[in-house]
Amino acid sequence: MNRSTLVPFLVLLGACASDYKVHADPDPNDGADTGDVIPDDPTDTGTPVDTSEPDDEAGRPIAVCSVAPNPVTPPFEAATWDGSGSYDPDGLTIDRYRWTLLSQPDGSTLSISGSGATSNPFTPQIAGTYTGQLVVTNSAGVDSNPCTVDLEAVPAEDLWIEMYWQFSGDDMDLHLLAPGRGTSSMETSWDCYYANCVGSGLNWGGPGREDNPTLDLDDIPGTGPENINIEAPENGTYTVVVHDYPGSTYSGANNVTINIYLDGALEWTDTRAISGENSYTTFAEVDYATRTVTTR
Numbered sequence: 657m658n659r660s661t662l663v664p665f666l667v668l669l670g671a672c673a674s675d676y677k678v679h680a681d682p683d684p685n686d687g688a689d690t691g692d693v694i695p696d697d698p699t700d701t702g703t704p705v706d707t708s709e710p711d712d713e714a715g716r717p718i719a720v721c722s723v724a725p726n727p728v729t730p731p732f733e734a735a736t737w738d739g740s741g742s743y744d745p746d747g748l749t750i751d752r753y754r755w756t757l758l759s760q761p762d763g764s765t766l767s768i769s770g771s772g773a774t775s776n777p778f779t780p781q782i783a784g785t786y787t788g789q790l791v792v793t794n795s796a797g798v799d800s801n802p803c804t805v806d807l808e809a810v811p812a813e814d815l816w817i818e819m820y821w822q823f824s825g826d827d828m829d830l831h832l833l834a835p836g837r838g839t840s841s842m843e844t845s846w847d848c849y850y851a852n853c854v855g856s857g858l859n860w861g862g863p864g865r866e867d868n869p870t871l872d873l874d875d876i877p878g879t880g881p882e883n884i885n886i887e888a889p890e891n892g893t894y895t896v897v898v899h900d901y902p903g904s905t906y907s908g909a910n911n912v913t914i915n916i917y918l919d920g921a922l923e924w925t926d927t928r929a930i931s932g933e934n935s936y937t938t939f940a941e942v943d944y945a946t947r948t949v950t951t952r
């Protein structure tokens with residue numbers, strides 16, 4: 657076989673090998689057949705890939721989105737959504753920035769405000785993931801495709817208890833009882849609640865502040881959230897109680913959700929319907945030494 661006949665033969669051989677790979681599975685619809693892995697021929701570059709931009713990108717500006725700082729610690733640290741890296745490949749100016757909050761944790765009712773390249777301060781109160789979307793518009797009025805980015809809100813405190821509820825006009829109050837105290841100590845200095853614990857004020861555990869409870873948020877007219885947290889809890893068993901405060905305008909069944917985070921991670925969640933007025937509902941006990949939450 658001389659060279660002129662050898663080359664067509666090898667090309668034909670390559671085509672046959674390729675066909676064999678495609679048809680190797682006798683029944684491609686057989687779900688039980690996981691198939692064999694046949695290594696690709698490294699010299700076979702296959703069908704050329706079209707690396708040009710899809711038609712959908714033509715003439716569009718490019719939205720570039722980020723958020724910082726990320727993560728943030730709820731409920732006071734603010735993040736900024738930033739679209740200032742957006743540009744137009746044809747050199748047109750970016751005339752409009754539109755941020756939309758695509759998703760947020762249950763119980764959170766935020767939106768992204770601001771019309772410039774960067775948003776107004778955005779302050780998550782509920783722990784979890786917030787997904788922002790940016791669409792920019794160039795001076796020809798053409799929109800970009802959307803850019804999305806996630807912001808994480810992660811509690812800094814080792815014990816973080818958050819509460820929200822379904823219907824407004826029904827004041828719910830979060831209470832946290834000190835280790836070993838139980839519900840007989842409701843509304844004493846061993847109970848952290850709206851009357852004694854906003855911004856702290858109680859000294860639990862050792863002499864330092866790190867094991868004291870703090871009620872960061874108190875809400876009366878809305879649907880929460882409220883939260884109580886302890887930076888470095890003492891070992892012991894805490895009790896989490898919800899008081900349906902009397903005198904509200906709404907007294908029907910109201911779904912109340914409690915989320916308990918230990919060391920920054922969601923450990924326990926429960927939603928219960930509370931109706932009427934002036935009831936105390938024990939949701940859970942938290943044994944911090946063993947990182948155990950028990951439903952009550």
Ligand SMILES: [Ca+2]
Pocket residue numbers: 827828829830874875876882
């Ligand atoms: Ca309240």
Ligand SMILES: [Ca+2]
Pocket residue numbers: 859860861862863864865866867868
């Ligand atoms: Ca203390």
Ligand SMILES: [Ca+2]
Pocket residue numbers: 826900901904906907908910930931932933934
């Ligand atoms: Ca009620």
